[in-house]
Amino acid sequence: MRTIFLVVFVLGLSGPVSLQAQNTMTINADQPRNKISRHIYGQFSEHLGTGVYGGLWVGKDSDIPNTDGFRNDVVEALKELEIPNLRWPGGCFADEYHWRDGIGPQEDRPTRINTHWGMVEEKNEVGTHEFMRLTELLDTEPYISANVGSGTVQEMASWVEYMTYNGTSTLANLRRENGQEKAWEVKFWGIGNESWGCGGNMQADYYADLYRRYATFAKDYSGNELYKIASGFSDDNYDWTETVVKNAGRMMDAISLHYYTIPTGNWGQKGPSMNFEEEMYFSGLRQGLKMDEYVSRHSAIMDQYDPEKRIALAVDEWGIWTDPLPGSNPGFLQQQNSIRDALIASTTLDILNKHSDRVRIANIAQTVNVLQAMILTEGPEMLKTPTYHVFDFYTVHHDAMLLPLHIETEDYSHGGESIPSISATASKDKTGAVHLTVTNLHATEDKEVSLNIRGMDVETAGEGRILTADAVDAVNTFDNPDRVSPGPFDNYTLEGNQLILRLPSKSVIVIRIE
Numbered sequence: 001m002r003t004i005f006l007v008v009f010v011l012g013l014s015g016p017v018s019l020q021a022q023n024t025m026t027i028n029a030d031q032p033r034n035k036i037s038r039h040i041y042g043q044f045s046e047h048l049g050t051g052v053y054g055g056l057w058v059g060k061d062s063d064i065p066n067t068d069g070f071r072n073d074v075v076e077a078l079k080e081l082e083i084p085n086l087r088w089p090g091g092c093f094a095d096e097y098h099w100r101d102g103i104g105p106q107e108d109r110p111t112r113i114n115t116h117w118g119m120v121e122e123k124n125e126v127g128t129h130e131f132m133r134l135t136e137l138l139d140t141e142p143y144i145s146a147n148v149g150s151g152t153v154q155e156m157a158s159w160v161e162y163m164t165y166n167g168t169s170t171l172a173n174l175r176r177e178n179g180q181e182k183a184w185e186v187k188f189w190g191i192g193n194e195s196w197g198c199g200g201n202m203q204a205d206y207y208a209d210l211y212r213r214y215a216t217f218a219k220d221y222s223g224n225e226l227y228k229i230a231s232g233f234s235d236d237n238y239d240w241t242e243t244v245v246k247n248a249g250r251m252m253d254a255i256s257l258h259y260y261t262i263p264t265g266n267w268g269q270k271g272p273s274m275n276f277e278e279e280m281y282f283s284g285l286r287q288g289l290k291m292d293e294y295v296s297r298h299s300a301i302m303d304q305y306d307p308e309k310r311i312a313l314a315v316d317e318w319g320i321w322t323d324p325l326p327g328s329n330p331g332f333l334q335q336q337n338s339i340r341d342a343l344i345a346s347t348t349l350d351i352l353n354k355h356s357d358r359v360r361i362a363n364i365a366q367t368v369n370v371l372q373a374m375i376l377t378e379g380p381e382m383l384k385t386p387t388y389h390v391f392d393f394y395t396v397h398h399d400a401m402l403l404p405l406h407i408e409t410e411d412y413s414h415g416g417e418s419i420p421s422i423s424a425t426a427s428k429d430k431t432g433a434v435h436l437t438v439t440n441l442h443a444t445e446d447k448e449v450s451l452n453i454r455g456m457d458v459e460t461a462g463e464g465r466i467l468t469a470d471a472v473d474a475v476n477t478f479d480n481p482d483r484v485s486p487g488p489f490d491n492y493t494l495e496g497n498q499l500i501l502r503l504p505s506k507s508v509i510v511i512r513i514e
Contacts, residue, residue: 023409023449027426029434030455032401036356036427038084040349041391041398042143042363044317046091047126048117048370049332055368055377056134057126064380068133069125073382074368074375075137081374081391082398085188087143087316087363088131092116092198094190095149099159102127103178116198118331128163132184141187143316143363148192148214148231149200157217160189166222187227188361190316191215194258195231196240204243207231211244215251227253229314229361234258235294242301249305254312254361257298260321260371261288261344273322273335274475278443281340281472281506282414284320285441288344289419291318292351299358312360315352319365319372320344333370337476339469339484339506341372342386346423346439346508349394353425356402364391376476383481386474389467392486393510396435400427403434412442421447432456434513440503443472451499453513458497461513464489468507 045051058064058071065072089097093116101110102124109124126134135142144163146156162171166183175183191214193199195207202210211230218226230248232255233240245255263271263284271280299313320341321333328334345364352359364387365371374388402425409422424438434456440447466489474484489509491502503509 023422023447024407024452025422025424025449026406026452026454027434027436028404028454029428031404032428033404034357034402036353036397036400036402037360038082038398039361040352040356040359041081041083041394042085042087042316042361043078043083043367043374044087044091044363044365045367046370047089047093047097047114047122048091048366049329049334050377051366051368051370052126055370055375057130059125067137069130070134070137071377071382074377077375077382077384077388078138078367081388082395083138083140084398085141085143085361085363086135086138086367087145087190090145090193091317092194094145094193095147095151095199097147098151098155099128099147099162103129103174117333118329120331128159129178129180132163132180142184143188143190144186145190145193146214148195148210149198153214153217156191156214157219160186160218160226161221164221164224183222183224185224187225188229189218189226190229190231190256191218192231194234196233196237199231204240205247208244208247211248212251215248229253229316230255232256232258232298232314234260236297238297238301241298242304245302245305245311249311252311254314255302256314256316257294258317259291259294259315260317260319260365262321263287270322273325273341274338274473276473278472279415281443282412282417282419284340284344285347286417286419288320288347289351291315291348292354295351295355295359299355302358309358313355313358315359315362317363317365318348321371335371337373337376337385337387338472339386339467339474340472342390342467342484343439343441343506343508345372345387345390346394346437347441349390350423350425350437350439353397353402353427378478381478383476383478384485385476386467386469386484389484389486390508393437393465393467393508394425396429396510396512397425397427397437400429400435402427410447414443421445422449432514435510436513437508437510438501438503439508440505442505444505446505447503449501449503451501453497453499456497458494458499459514461492461494461499461511464492464509464511466504466507466509468504472506
């Protein structure tokens, strides 16, 4: 008996194409569902490692070009992402941060110890006024995390008044003395962070009562309306969500959910961020896709008490968390950023977009030099990570209308486990143009995707871009900062309303359809 192996190569693809099944998608372009809030694409900058100091802030006297102490190169790169909001000062750091430490002349500010992240000195050079200046430079909205764990109700209430009251009061006058005449507009306020853990190790019943107390004294001043975000749990702890929403839901605008992708599933040994093989690539993607289950089940619980979906689910910490880079301070959470991480970002954003009827704000962790960062810096040098480019691609979905998207896809199997090969988001912008982002998760196989577009007469498809790499662990380094970088994508054909996309392995594309 003779066995014949047949391998077929298709012109324009970089590898063998699976012939077992076809990947199909159908878009209903005339049936928009809900708006994909731009705030889903928020960022997070905590006083942690070099996330702020060295990454964003170098000081006014630095030889590194800066504006009011903030690095020009980093600011300009982040502006390209059209960041909608920036969360600060933490994270765990928020619940040991006292805002009065960070106002007034910098030379007079106290030095504290950052007990959560490396036991390093915190000189409070970046405080309220500096952070608000950063949001102005980035043209983004501030998201303040208030100290509930070690602070007081009065401390939080005073911070709100200091920042947002435009009239005459002792606190408003103090703000003016410190250089800010006009009150700021600060919409987003987190009432504690991870109050079940580093923010106080509280029980759900206790936190729900405490939240109600804090929320009561978080006032609206001078036309500034606060959007109050309660501290939710992480992963699959659904009891916390139910207890807090049931007992305090009427006083909140959102409740948070945190989920970190741990490639190994083991917090003690998370896995490396570079120099890994397909097993770690696959397991990272598989763990990242669990976000869909967590968002779905937390949302279902919220539906019992808030069927109108008034309360948002704020996924305000998410991203891949690996072992720290060898030789780095383990408390600085420094890791590399590979094409795998970029695809974890694209698939996570697809999930959040899909649930944008409930998820209306989210923040990747973090912006610079920490965890799944957009940007890495080393002294005067700066590079954009693969994840940065995914966020750049996905700006097309900011405040666009989510379109129904039906996907039938082959599985990507490895080590006895399987995940879908294809992930995608489709949206329609104000001009009527449809934007499509599609990810091929398979490590080695190129995929052909057949897209049927209903509800519009398609005239053109173009402005395509692609992000891919030559290895599952490919990263950008200061010696080779453009190894994983976008290129034009034109490997598609359009016949009437049928679009055929040919996607290389481990890639994400964005394309405009009109």
